């Protein structure tokens with residue numbers, strides 16, 4: 001692989017694409033669900049989570065997308081599990097910053113692998129799709145969202 | 149027929165395309181992308197422009213620029229003459245009987261919308277039927293859906309077989325007493341299929357329906373003769389024919405245009421205006437409200453000259469050779485599936501790769517300088533029909549080479565390696 005390609009398709013991304021975590025999975029008792037769709041490319045995810053006392057106690061995603069969107073969604077579910085709503089929102093802001101501008105405002109841990117996507121403007125939406133979907137799920141009131 | 153013979157003659161003159169000489173005419177091809185020589189295989193989206201077209205635009209703006217059909221001064225007369233000469237070039241290119249049947253529009257999309265809103269709104273009644281196919285581009289679907297919403301007419305869809313060929317049986321069944329219009333692409337942009345439009349047109353005429361042919365993917369790749377086809381409307385875009393963006397053509401039979409109300413109102417399309425009553429010009433100007441894309445039309449004329457000099461048939465043969473070569477090579481790639489395997493195709497190869505999403509294929513190819521289109525190609529129903537979220541599509545033009553086919557194939561292997 002050329003150096004350029006490796007900066008986008010980092011080993012971590014390839015791994016999360018090959019074996020996405022919490023994939024094709026909706027947590028039992030999920031009470032927040034949202035559907036995300038990128039009409040430009042057809043990537044489509046449903047993010048389901050169980051929120052208990054303001055904490056994301058379980059989360060999963062279903063659907064289909066490219067390596068970047070799948071890996072980003074997979075990483076997201078790993079990192080968000082156990083976080084409060086505020087922490088999850090802050091992570092969204094950091095990821096958004098990392099993908100769209102210089103500097104992410106804080107240590108990103110594993111999510112740092114997404115930095116390479118910034119060089120590929122056409123792919124930024126792939127990386128942010130799951131995160132936008134998570135935001136939408138968190139915004140929805142408990143009980144008003146179908147958990148089917 | 150004299151024109152067909154003429155075209156055959158010019159094809160014989162330039163028996164095989166001198167690709168290297170042709171490439172020298174296209175400045176944009178000579179660049180590197182991500183450090184690799186550009187391999188431009190996104191020609192179904194838009195083609196690159198030869199210097200003959202670029203220089204025509206430049207010359208027009210440098211020396212002739214003026215508004216058309218409204219000045220007595222020298223520049224306006226030159227601009228008007230050049231604009232109308234371009235119309236004559238289009239007429240000849242399509243073998244249309246009259247320049248009055250050639251309407252300049254923004255592109256295929258506007259041409260189709262013009263027919264839907266002008267002819268369609270005037271002529272369709274509730275329960276009339278408009279027939280389209282499962283393989284149409286969104287621009288040959290949405291205008292008809294809008295029209296059906298406005299008039300109460302119904303949309304009927306001709307199904308497509310697994311290989312990308314329209315179902316002849318399905319078409320025959322759908323055609324009937326209620327059919328008022330059939331709108332079909334000459335060539336599918338997502339699958340490459342060349343549809344048997346001549347036969348479809350005569351079948352439609354038998355039940356008294358009109359036919360609009362979306363020629364966006366045809367004009368650059370095969371000779372088009374609207375008289376021979378006997379189509380009622382034919383629309384295409386200049387930018388897919390080596391011409392500028394922002395200009396396209398709607399051909400329509402004169403008797404139809406005569407009866408059609410204006411599509412837009414404004415200057416340039418009226419005979420007389422008063423606050424009580426306004427009368428409209430005859431076609432084609434009736435349908436060209438406002439200052440048109442004068443430079444674009446003249447540039448399109450230059451593009452037609454360019455293609456004519458090479459000969460549509462020589463171009464088609466060259467592209468077929470690349471298509472065959474590429475089809476054979478990528479068919480050997482394990483896990484690769486070609487979407488669209490009709491026996492008669494233009495140089496379009498849509499494919500999916502097991503375990504690698506089309507976007508990732510596109511990015512990896514791009515890193516190697518190979519430009520292809522990935523996504524749904526503005527044909528979401530086609531993606532649904534073949535149960536794929538997206539495909540990668542390589543599409544060939546007259547300037548592509550065998551070496552570029554090799555680069556495409558190598559790039560696909562690289563994508564497999566990365567995701568192996």
Ligand SMILES: Cc1ncc(COP(=O)(O)O)c(C=O)c1O
Pocket residue numbers: 192193254255256257258285287288333335336337362364365385526
């Ligand atoms: C078959 C077909 N029809 C219509 C169009 C629309 O053309 P334009 O966007 O130039 O109006 C395209 C272009 O993508 C096409 O491929």
